[in-house]
Amino acid sequence: MKKVVVILLVLVLLIQLVPYGRNHQNPPVLQELPWPDTETRAIAQRACFDCHSNETLWPWYTNIAPASWLVQRDVEEGRSKLNFSEWGRGEQETGEIGELIQNGEMPPAQYTLIHSNARLSMTEKDLLLNGLSAAGVASSETEEKDDD
Numbered sequence: 001m002k003k004v005v006v007i008l009l010v011l012v013l014l015i016q017l018v019p020y021g022r023n024h025q026n027p028p029v030l031q032e033l034p035w036p037d038t039e040t041r042a043i044a045q046r047a048c049f050d051c052h053s054n055e056t057l058w059p060w061y062t063n064i065a066p067a068s069w070l071v072q073r074d075v076e077e078g079r080s081k082l083n084f085s086e087w088g089r090g091e092q093e094t095g096e097i098g099e100l101i102q103n104g105e106m107p108p109a110q111y112t113l114i115h116s117n118a119r120l121s122m123t124e125k126d127l128l129l130n131g132l133s134a135a136g137v138a139s140s141e142t143e144e145k146d147d148d
């Protein structure tokens, strides 16, 4: 038993030497999405900004492998698909944003497990979606919605 614990400890220490996962840079905010109001922005900030903006918060555990690896991958992939801080640049993949929010696929479950304040209620999802479409974010789902 003691042996197993020691081996595990050594392993945990050894994986800290892997350089991946230490790049915790927040590039400058170039141009934000034109949020229609502060409420929408606040919801997005809570639920999306850690992976889809240049204003990622990096709590202490993001410095410790293997958590650091997962977070790094999420932030790199997330920013490359959708970055609210670099609006009007590159391709923003918003086509499925409505579905992803409504179905609770974004923010991802492994994230809301730890960040309970990122869990969105139905009302907050609707507010976010309405705000996004008011800002001109194209989503196949919100376009289908009939408002009459």
Ligand code: HEC
Pocket (backbone or CB within 6 Å): 044, 047, 048, 049, 050, 051, 052, 073, 074, 075, 077, 078, 081, 082, 093, 094, 095, 096, 097, 100, 101, 106, 107, 108, 111
């Ligand atoms: C924990 C990190 C994380 C959070 C928080 C998060 N996302 Fe994502 N998101 C990702 C990753 C990683 C990808 C790329 C991989 C994928 O598509 O699953 C992604 C992809 C996307 C995409 C592109 C999907 C496609 O068509 O390829 C959209 C749109 C999106 N997210 C919207 C959101 C919105 C809106 C929120 C907040 C309500 C949010 N995400 C919160 C990590 C995150």
